[in-house]
Amino acid sequence: MNQEKIQKLVSNLLIEIGENPKREGLLSTPKRVAKAYEFLTSGYSKDIEEVLNNAIFQEKYDEMVLVKDIDFYSMCEHHMLPFYGKVHVAYIPNGKIVGLSKIPRIVDVFARRLQVQERMTQQIADTIEKYLQPKGVAVVSEARHMCMMMRGVEKQNSSATSSAVHGLFKEDARTRNEFFNLIKMRGV
Template identity: 60%
Template sequence: MASYRFFEEYDQPVTDKLKQDFSNILTGVGEDITREGIVKTPERAAKAIQFLTSGHCQDPEEILRSAMFEEGYNDMVIIKDIELYSLCEHHMLPFFGKAHIAYIPDGRIVGLSKIPRVVDVFARRLQVQERLTHDILECINNTLKPKGVAVVIEASHMCMMMRGVQKQNSVTTTSGFRGQFEKIETRNEFLKLISSDLA
């Protein structure tokens, strides 16, 4: 017997309502919802959209507070290349890419896994990249109260790639800086480190 099991739990009334909504959408675009490949799609889509927007029900500040430790380290801490997947609030199409985050502790550090979890919480909401960058930045700054925080996000947007201007290779970069990262020399050190491959 396996010693570990992962399962997802869904609110059944919400799932049933969304399932009907997705059935109506599929019918509206001309699909046969009794077709073998489609018959379970409304339920799968209902569960998928709940998962992809589950960040609305989570408290990112509590995630950080659950693993904060007193520590005298006061140099830059960088977590780079954090994969992120979100839904654009304008078309509900995905945008995806990487976040690079740094902070300079002021007597407290946070468990490293909590930073990517904060990214996931904010990404699993209907978003725009600009707000996503700001949300992550302010959450870390307000909760951890470090000497400085930096966030850079690089992402590709399916609303630009699949429809609209249909540009396949464009990447959108957003950034935010607080505290010591507002100083050009600290910011440049961070930008240099996230763009280099340290061997």
């Protein structure tokens, strides 16, 4: 990411919206925005294998593993405005487990880029599927979209939910219900 180029773009954006990038409060804004974008889109440059970094272990455990209420912050690709909320991730191991702390990090890899909520949810599930080959994986995300809340429709309290379920979570209603009971969806 070329910080200087982005600063220039932000400066031009400020002019186009009717601002004066030379006024005191805005002097460092292009620099700050460029820095912020570097962080908010850092998922593009993250390598999943590096993130997992040997944290996959052989293990006989075959009960549901659930990490719920993982906070995430992303940006919608349609408006480049934030959407944020919680992700719940569950899988049923089939000989392999991953260090629990890695799951929020997987979420961040896909959240910190321009996204649509449905794809982010799917990508998290696909990653668990690919690296652990579990008996099942389920991912649910609940999010509020600034592009809905701040502009146009201004639906202040609407939240969107999307889910990706594979394997046992798809085939077996009891497993799926157990998962949805455990996360007790209640909005963000």
